[in-house]
Amino acid sequence: MPVNRQVTMAVRPVGEPKLTDFGIVDAQAPSPGPGQVLVKTLWLSLDPYMRGRMSEAKSYARSLQPGDVIVGGTVGQVEASNNNAFKPGDIVLGYAGWQGYYVTDGSDLRKIDPADAPIQSHLGALGMPGMTAYTGLLNIGQPKAGETVVVAAATGAVGALVGQIAKIRGARAVGIAGGPEKCKFLIDELGFDAAVDHRDPEMKAKLKAACPDGIDVYFENVGGAVWDAVFPLLNDFARIPLCGLIAHYNDTAVPEGPDRLPGLMRQALTKRLTLRGFIVSDFAADGPAFQRDMSQWIREGRIRYREDIVEGLDKAPEAFIGLLRGKNFGKLLVKVA
Amino acid sequence: MPVNRQVTMAVRPVGEPKLTDFGIVDAQAPSPGPGQVLVKTLWLSLDPYMRGRMSEAKSYARSLQPGDVIVGGTVGQVEASNNNAFKPGDIVLGYAGWQGYYVTDGSDLRKIDPADAPIQSHLGALGMPGMTAYTGLLNIGQPKAGETVVVAAATGAVGALVGQIAKIRGARAVGIAGGPEKCKFLIDELGFDAAVDHRDPEMKAKLKAACPDGIDVYFENVGGAVWDAVFPLLNDFARIPLCGLIAHYNDTAVPEGPDRLPGLMRQALTKRLTLRGFIVSDFAADGPAFQRDMSQWIREGRIRYREDIVEGLDKAPEAFIGLLRGKNFGKLLVKVA
Structure with a gap:
């Protein structure tokens, strides 16, 4: 079984998050159960809303608890599947969070055609x-x-x-x-x-x-x-x-x-x-029109976008702290694998 | 010519208006020029927005200047008319302000049928x-x-x-x-x-x-x-x-x-x-539907309203100060004549 590197919220941040608020955990990659899909994370999106999840304040989504893997949108590749809708090799948009692998029943996944656009654009301009x-x-x-x-x-x-x-x-x-x-x-x-x-x-x-x-x-x-x-x-x-x-x-x-x-x-x-x-x-109803x-607009060159890419999950905490300070220049992405 | 009693903003109020911020002036009632209508005020509406007009702060309408007659919606009776659209005796909704008479070209007037509803209701529930x-x-x-x-x-x-x-x-x-x-x-x-x-x-x-x-x-x-x-x-x-x-x-x-x-x-x-x-x-486009x-709704008894009536323009300043303190009980109106 491959190692599943995870980044957790080790300690709930007070004010500006510090590197020591994050934890790096090497777990075993999970195995897909009946109907489940194992997805390997290729790209992780870093977005400001994640700071809200680290807070205890009531919001539109539940708060992270200390020790939780931090949430986040991801593009990944199906490694193993017990779900007829997905097969190994499929590229999928999902919500793995800050980790290298996750299993899902597939309900949060959307297949991406790599021929349409760079796959990570589904975490940015197309996402x-x-x-x-x-x-x-x-x-x-x-x-x-x-x-x-x-x-x-x-x-x-x-x-x-x-x-x-x-x-x-x-x-x-x-x-x-x-x-x-x-x-x-x-x-x-x-x-x-x-x-x-x-x-x-x-x-x-x-x-x-x-x-x-x-x-x-x-x-x-x-x-x-x-x-x-x-x-x-x-x-x-x-x-x-x-x-x-x-x-x-x-x-x-x-x-x-x-x-x-x-x-x-x-x-x-x-x-x-x-x-x-x-x-x-x-x-959500505007999804198809969007x-x-x-x-x-992207095909016609009327919309352009810039990506700011960080290599490796270990760099995610530092990059996220920089995002809250405005250090990124373009859509901030972590190339996970 | 009848006397035209006017209530002015004598002094621009600072904070809560005081009685001494208001002036009572007895002018001569104006005469209607060509195309104009002379209207005698029967009812004056007192409304909180008038406090805003007494302020110098930029808003959606121009500020009153010291000495100006205070603005306000009114129901009145046409006394004399050089305008074919109106004849003496007509009951009209208008914008005379805090005074007994005014002349207008008629563009701000709307005729009211006294058979429909109490005429002052056009300053309240129907206004x-x-x-x-x-x-x-x-x-x-x-x-x-x-x-x-x-x-x-x-x-x-x-x-x-x-x-x-x-x-x-x-x-x-x-x-x-x-x-x-x-x-x-x-x-x-x-x-x-x-x-x-x-x-x-x-x-x-x-x-x-x-x-x-x-x-x-x-x-x-x-x-x-x-x-x-x-x-x-x-x-x-x-x-x-x-x-x-x-x-x-x-x-x-x-x-x-x-x-x-x-x-x-x-x-x-x-x-x-x-x-x-x-x-x-x-x-404004919703006027007819309203x-x-x-x-x-009023005819069917589904909407009821209460009026708080003060007699005479001289009482308007005190009543207005009371309005800002929540002393009125129902739609505050001044019976002018």
Whole structure:
């Protein structure tokens, strides 16, 4: 039996996760029982939502307990199968988590045709991050031609797609990212209309200059200082799809005042704002439309994406800590095998 | 020429308006020019949004300047007309503001048939407050049968209708109001399923007990402590139509911490909440449906309303200050003539 390397949450992180919060365990790979499939992990997706799973706070999914293998979307290869729907060699999208092997009854698996697109793209542009961008922007943001769409973490797996889909819909795309290299990439490679470096001390003024007609859609996936810069620029009837708050995932206490809640409510009223939180599964019905549109846009070269690849499960904790700090440049993936 | 008594904003209020912020001016009634109509005010509506007009803060409508007659919806009678669409004696809904007479080109007037309903009801259940309740609840709140709808200021002009429309749609209606008399009225007269007194020190616990299945729609028109009681009870996918923040209209400074904004955003994300600000004109297209449904519901006795009537324009400032303190019991109206 091969060794099944697993990365666990050894200790529940307090604030920013530390390397010592993670554990490396070498278990025996499991054997598939009746109806089950053994899948070998090839690619693991690292995504900010995983920080939420490490927290005890009530959320839309259950919390990890100390010792648990960390959850995550994966692309793998079927090694052995007692399930007629799968045969050894099949490439499958699944949810193995941070480990080299897992067994499943197959209900969470979707077969992938490697001829269609690089298999790991099903963890990025053609997968959950892509569908998050597509469904949140189109269902909640509803950008119209000529409107201004702002997205933060704009070179990230979701943000990069939000801006490009906004462009396809005829809107102006303004991206916020960390550092001049990422900002240049947004404009030169992804076709954003403007980019603002959130590390720039003049960020607020530069965002204002980049949005001369205000902001109609703010795709919120970070919170924190970016929110403060965006908020005064929102136009009447602006829409705010909210799918992440990476700036707050490591918060350990209620922030000090002043209390900005009444100000938000007052602006929401006078400007008639719409704020709506969502996760990708809320729009599961849009899956076929997303697959059709995104595949076509990638084929036509209208959507481009960048991957940031780390080799080996052992590197996943460090890479994940970097993701929460914005160190990744593109969709963060672990090449597991 | 008759005397035109006017109530002005003499001084811009800071915090809670004082009687000395208002001025009483006896002007000459104006004469209608070519194409114009002279209207004598019979009824003036007093509504919380007027506090916003007295503020300098940017909003969806322009601010009053010191010395201006205060704005407001009115029902009046045409006294003289140089406009073929109106003749003396016509009863009209208009926007005279806090004064006894005004001239208009008629573009803001709508003729009322006194045989249909009490004419002042066009300032309440059949007017702007009614349409605010109807459009906000149905378009944004979208209550479904069996869901729980909570509304504050529940005996007020808007809140009373929100609860009753929720009932018509098959939802459970929970009202929050100030004092046992108003709470009793909600249940005995308006048919709410439960009522909670916001002055009760146990308000949070009582609201929780009144909403055993959580809250699916919170029609927000007050803010403040009611928001804090409602917020933890919101269910996944709850909707929050936001049309007023009466608890904050007199705020003079950014409130002290803790900062509740990140908590709102986190809950909006994990619970997939929708918060949307609106004013009644955003749903102007729903006017005919509103008129049809509300008239029918009132005729059928399915919607009831209560009026709180003050006699004479001179009493308007005191009554308005009382409105912001929740002293009124029902739709607050000034009988002007």
